[in-house]
Amino acid sequence: MAIQKAESPLRTLRSSVNKDVLVKIKDGNSYYGRLIMTDPTMNVVMTDCEELRGDEEEPVARYGTVLIRGSQILYIIVDYKRK
Numbered sequence: 001m002a003i004q005k006a007e008s009p010l011r012t013l014r015s016s017v018n019k020d021v022l023v024k025i026k027d028g029n030s031y032y033g034r035l036i037m038t039d040p041t042m043n044v045v046m047t048d049c050e051e052l053r054g055d056e057e058e059p060v061a062r063y064g065t066v067l068i069r070g071s072q073i074l075y076i077i078v079d080y081k082r083k
């Protein structure tokens with residue numbers, strides 16, 4: 001039985017460029033959009049971004065390009081498809 005080595009989170013994030021992602025931040029809000037760039041501190045830049053409040057699926061606001069600081073991110077879901 002072969003042991004698989006876990007891929008690093010940063011490598012996974014970098015391989016997710018040009019994919020739809022959902023980014024949950026510390027204040028409870030979420031941002032849905034296309035990931036266009038990331039850096040070593042996991043700051044992310046997204047385009048066609050929508051802000052979602054709590055668990056709601058309806059966007060509260062729509063933005064063009066957004067930068068989210070890596071220190072504010074709780075988690076990121078890659079290849080997220082909205083309902």
